[in-house]
Amino acid sequence: MLDVSGIAGITLYEPGALTLVAKAGTPLAEAEAVLRAEGQRLAFEPADWRGLLGTSGVPTLGGMVAANASGPRRVQAGACRDALLGVRFVDGTGAVVKNGGRVMKNVTGYDLVKLMAGSWGTLGVLSEVSLKVLPVPETSATLVIGGLDGVAAVAAMTEALVSPYDVTGAAHGPEGTLIRIEGFAQSVAYRAAELAGRLARFGTVEVERDPMLVAGLWRGVRDVAAFHGVAGDVWRLSVKPSEAPGLVARSGARQVVYDWGGGLVWLLMPEGQDLRASLGPFAGHATLIRASEETRARIQAFQPEPPAVAALSQGLRQRFDPKGIFNPGLMG
Amino acid sequence: MEMPAPDARVMALKSEIVAGLRAVLPADAVIDDPTETRAYECDALSAYRCPPLAAILPRSTAEVAAALKLCHDFGVPVVPRGSGTSLAGGALPTADSVILGVARMNRVLEVDYSNRLIRVEAGRTNLSVTGAVEADGFFYAPDPSSQLACAIAGNIAMNSGGAHCLKYGVTTNNLLGVTMVLMDGSVVEIGGAHMDAGGLDLLGVICGSEGQLGVVTEATLRILPRPEGARPVLIGFNANEVAGACVADIIKAGVLPVAIEFMDRPCIRACEDFARAGYPDCEALLIIEVEGAEAEIDEQLGLIRQIAMRHDPVEFRESGSEEESKKIWLGRKSAFGAMGQINDYMCLDGTIPVSALPFVLKRIGEMSRDYGLGVANVFHAGDGNMHPLILYNANKPGDLELCEAFGADILKLCVEVGGCLTGEHGVGIEKRDLMGVQYDAVDMEAQMRVKDVFDPKWLLNPAKVFPLAASAGRRDG
Numbered sequence: 001m002l003d004v005s006g007i008a009g010i011t012l013y014e015p016g017a018l019t020l021v022a023k024a025g026t027p028l029a030e031a032e033a034v035l036r037a038e039g040q041r042l043a044f045e046p047a048d049w050r051g052l053l054g055t056s057g058v059p060t061l062g063g064m065v066a067a068n069a070s071g072p073r074r075v076q077a078g079a080c081r082d083a084l085l086g087v088r089f090v091d092g093t094g095a096v097v098k099n100g101g102r103v104m105k106n107v108t109g110y111d112l113v114k115l116m117a118g119s120w121g122t123l124g125v126l127s128e129v130s131l132k133v134l135p136v137p138e139t140s141a142t143l144v145i146g147g148l149d150g151v152a153a154v155a156a157m158t159e160a161l162v163s164p165y166d167v168t169g170a171a172h173g174p175e176g177t178l179i180r181i182e183g184f185a186q187s188v189a190y191r192a193a194e195l196a197g198r199l200a201r202f203g204t205v206e207v208e209r210d211p212m213l214v215a216g217l218w219r220g221v222r223d224v225a226a227f228h229g230v231a232g233d234v235w236r237l238s239v240k241p242s243e244a245p246g247l248v249a250r251s252g253a254r255q256v257v258y259d260w261g262g263g264l265v266w267l268l269m270p271e272g273q274d275l276r277a278s279l280g281p282f283a284g285h286a287t288l289i290r291a292s293e294e295t296r297a298r299i300q301a302f303q304p305e306p307p308a309v310a311a312l313s314q315g316l317r318q319r320f321d322p323k324g325i326f327n328p329g330l331m332g
Numbered sequence: 333m334e335m336p337a338p339d340a341r342v343m344a345l346k347s348e349i350v351a352g353l354r355a356v357l358p359a360d361a362v363i364d365d366p367t368e369t370r371a372y373e374c375d376a377l378s379a380y381r382c383p384p385l386a387a388i389l390p391r392s393t394a395e396v397a398a399a400l401k402l403c404h405d406f407g408v409p410v411v412p413r414g415s416g417t418s419l420a421g422g423a424l425p426t427a428d429s430v431i432l433g434v435a436r437m438n439r440v441l442e443v444d445y446s447n448r449l450i451r452v453e454a455g456r457t458n459l460s461v462t463g464a465v466e467a468d469g470f471f472y473a474p475d476p477s478s479q480l481a482c483a484i485a486g487n488i489a490m491n492s493g494g495a496h497c498l499k500y501g502v503t504t505n506n507l508l509g510v511t512m513v514l515m516d517g518s519v520v521e522i523g524g525a526h527m528d529a530g531g532l533d534l535l536g537v538i539c540g541s542e543g544q545l546g547v548v549t550e551a552t553l554r555i556l557p558r559p560e561g562a563r564p565v566l567i568g569f570n571a572n573e574v575a576g577a578c579v580a581d582i583i584k585a586g587v588l589p590v591a592i593e594f595m596d597r598p599c600i601r602a603c604e605d606f607a608r609a610g611y612p613d614c615e616a617l618l619i620i621e622v623e624g625a626e627a628e629i630d631e632q633l634g635l636i637r638q639i640a641m642r643h644d645p646v647e648f649r650e651s652g653s654e655e656e657s658k659k660i661w662l663g664r665k666s667a668f669g670a671m672g673q674i675n676d677y678m679c680l681d682g683t684i685p686v687s688a689l690p691f692v693l694k695r696i697g698e699m700s701r702d703y704g705l706g707v708a709n710v711f712h713a714g715d716g717n718m719h720p721l722i723l724y725n726a727n728k729p730g731d732l733e734l735c736e737a738f739g740a741d742i743l744k745l746c747v748e749v750g751g752c753l754t755g756e757h758g759v760g761i762e763k764r765d766l767m768g769v770q771y772d773a774v775d776m777e778a779q780m781r782v783k784d785v786f787d788p789k790w791l792l793n794p795a796k797v798f799p800l801a802a803s804a805g806r807r808d809g
Binding site: 014015016018019021030038039045068070074075079081082091095097098099100102103104105106107108109110111112113114115117118119122123126134135136137138153158161162164166183184186187190191238239240241242260263264282283287302303305307308309310312313315316317319320331332 | 378391444446447448451469484490491493497499501502504505514518519520521524525527528529530531532533534536537539540541555557559560579580581583584585586587588601625627628631632634635636683684685686687712715716717750751752753754755756757759763767770774775776777778779781782783784785794797798800
């Protein structure tokens with residue numbers, strides 16, 4: 001166990017340049033508080049998985065990057081990897097490597113920044129990250145449609161996402177089908193009205209404007225609150241949105257939450273059941289997020305890759321971690 | 333700028349290699365006549381030229397795979413080429429290399445509005461991707477200024493940006509998947525229609541790898557619904573510092589325009605003389621564009637006006653019509669042409685933290701006097717991507733070298749203040765020998781390991797990106 005929480009602290013924050021540089025062990029909450037004081041935030045809405053996993057501990061920026069943790073706003077603002085501008089890490093040979101930097105446009109050499117995002121610590125130990133941040137908008141509102149099934153919900157979310165109204169969240173779960181818009185007050189009012197009109201054919205559209213309630217709805221989607229404390233395995237499915245309802249239908253899931261307009265599906269599955277076996281071949285990937293030790297020993301957490309791609313991934317892991325000391329076997 | 337000497341073994345095998353290529357490709361896809369290969373001797377960095385051994389123009393992934401396998405077996409270097417618009421020499425051949433042009437692979441394979449994506453062959457031009465979907469109200473966001481000509485293949489290789497990436501991101505943020513042929517001829521599918529990687533983010537490292545990891549033949553791209561409208565405003569200031577402060581205040585206030593363009597006095601003058609766009613005579617000019625419905629645009633421009641007024645602008649001109657919008661953009665869009673009328677120029681591409689803008693502009697002015705070469709600055713101010721244009725005389729012996737030395741000094745300055753050598757053009761050969769300014773040997777070693785995995789024999793575009801001394805052992809291996 002290598003604990004990097006001691007490598008912490010914000011190195012540089014320039015609100016006017018929309019950039020934050022911090023040591024990898026910096027608590028996410030600390031970074032978010034510093035940003036909030038300047039009216040800014042991490043736009044990709046990183047989740048807090050403690051409730052979902054039943055863990056304690058302090059989420060850090062490094063952990064967030066290693067998991068490429070990206071919440072509902074991924075559909076509009078991009079993922080964690082899209083906001084990640086630079087990294088410093090120690091590879092398996094002990095070499096300290098830096099890549100990228102702290103500016104928003106940088107194509108100097110290979111983009112190892114993206115490679116490190118979502119590598120789950122298998123290529124190196126992150127020591128510093130730089131991130132693009134964005135202003136917190138003045139207002140946000142959420143359109144809520146109740147009573148839709150998965151097919152209708154994905155259709156409604158698609159209708160919203162192909163509109164010019166700059167939707168920053170499209171999810172479907174126990175709270176209904178949710179469409180979020182953010183921005184300056186007049187603009188939000190205008191877009192909410194236009195979208196409500198477009199979505200009227202799907203059912204009654206309520207518009208939630210209370211800031212606390214809107215934030216709560218999206219925190220619930222982001223952290224998959226529906227599955228907190230509920231027995232069952234948790235899987236995460238990343239697919240073409242239009243294919244999501246069909247896959248869910250043959251998954252055997254007890255309960256699902258759709259995010260990213262249907263591109264991301266959280267499934268609560270009977271314990272020990274292999275979702276990939278239930279689905280058969282499909283385009284996209286399924287990741288096992290929560291299960292017993294026994295199940296995790298039997299079912300690989302990450303979707304097996306086709307042999308040619310697996311050879312490339314394996315080759316990269318071998319080059320960055322020749323002795324296989326970082327999370328061995330985690331990603332393949 | 334030096335390129336490796338051609339491999340005598342490969343040169344001696346030319347007729348066998350060409351015959352082999354003819355055996356696996358249609359007759360019209362293989363070019364080896366020296367008068368015809370000359371068309372591929374350079375890209376948009378035309379100061380450097382070298383005709384290739386041969387050029388091939390395959391029409392399918394299968395043909396690319398067959399040709400690469402053959403070149404791999406012969407040990408022939410291959411230089412992938414999109415439309416040849418690289419300003420960094422990314423598609424410059426060596427005499428012992430085969431140019432692989434993807435220009436004939438330009439079909440749209442699938443348009444899927446429900447899932448907001450388009451799948452195209454990689455030789456398709458950037459602008460024609462938008463062209464395929466704009467009638468239905470969609471667009472492809474990255475908009476490099478060469479978008480009429482440049483290919484998606486080259487955009488992916490260089491991770492190209494454009495004027496509107498402040499809001500929409502660059503190529504890597506809009507790329508969902510690729511079909512790619514590795515140097516040994518094997519075909520891999522990376523990514524697809526879904527929004528994140530299931531394992532390591534290979535797509536992330538392929539994008540921007542300058543054609544050194546594989547030849548991308550098909551791409552799945554994110555398309556976006558077009559906003560209802562857009563309107564620019566032009567703001568003139570009497571000092572660069574003030575314009576820079578205004579940009580920072582706008583961003584801090586929570587307005588996120590789609591574009592913030594900056595021009596300094598030499599650039600304003602040249603554009604005005606050339607395009608007569610009616611620009612004010614001032615030190616610094618901002619063109620800021622916002623998007624949305626009429627009411628939304630009014631709201632955002634109202635805020636921008638409030639902020640700008642605090643900085644005492646010499647001019648604040650909001651477009652009142654489509655005609656006026658065009659006029660505001662006219663000067664900026666003709667900037668490169670305007671400079672070209674005056675002189676030969678070299679276009680740089682460093683990025684700096686936005687806060688360093690006034691200092692960097694001041695230093696560039698001082699260096700300009702020291703070198704005795706004029707310079708004009710165009711700048712994507714929102715994201716810090718600078719395009720200093722250094723003026724020189726190509727017919728004057730020594731002027732190109734002087735200009736290159738000046739350019740190198742500017743790029744070193746960009747790195748010193750916390751920025752980078754290239755924001756959107758790529759390293760190619762142009763900035764190859766400066767890589768050590770930004771990255772030390774360990775950093776470059778980590779990058780070169782990635783190429784070791786994808787292209788163990790180092791045959792794809794081998795003499796680019798990394799200083800020759802750094803890659804020598806691998807290239808000769």
